[in-house]
Amino acid sequence: MTLNSPQSGGVPCGTNGRATASTPQDLFRPNARWGPSVVEIRYFAAIADVVGKSSEELEFPAGATISDLRRRLATSYGADLDKMLGVCAFVLGEELTRDPNAKLSPRVDVLPPFAGG
Template sequence: MVEIRYFAAMAEAVGKDREDLDFPPGATVADLRSMLTSLYGAEFEKRLAVCAFVVADELTRDSGTPLSPRVDVLPPFAGG
C-alpha cells in the first residue's frame, strides 16, 4: 500500500488530497503514473507530465525511481 498525497491543482483534479493505492514490490514512478492515468484519464496524464514527485523525502521526476510508502504529487509552482 502506498499513500499518495496530492497538492494544489492536482488535489483539485482528483477531488481529494490523498488516497491509498496498492502496488507490487519494486513499483516505480512510471507505474504510479500509469495507474493514475488509468484512474483519472488522459487529461490527468497531461498534468502528470509536468509534475514532480517526492519519494522517500527526495524530489524527483525520474520515472525509474522506486516508490516509497508515501509519495507526494506536486504540480509546478509559481511565485517567490
C-alpha cells in the same frame, strides 16, 4: 539448556508463543521486498483539484515506479491527468525526483509546478 529454551524446541521462557501487546502482529505490513505494498499518495494544488482529494492509499506490486503510478492514475482519472503528471515532481521519502524509473516509497507526494508572485 532448559525445557523452554529455543534449543529444546520450546518457546522462550516467560512467553506462551503467542503475540502479546509488546509484539502486535498488525505492525507487520507487506513491503517491496516481500510483496505488494500500500502506498500513500498525497496530492497538492491543481492535481488535488483534478482528482478531487488530497490523498489516497493504493496498493502496488514490489518494485513499482513513478511510471507505474502515472499509468494507474491515468487509468483512474483520465489521460488529461497524465499530461499534468508529466510536469510534476514527486517526493519519495525525502527525495525530490522527476525520474520515471524511481521506485515508490511508502509515501509519495505529487507536486505540480507552483507559481507565485
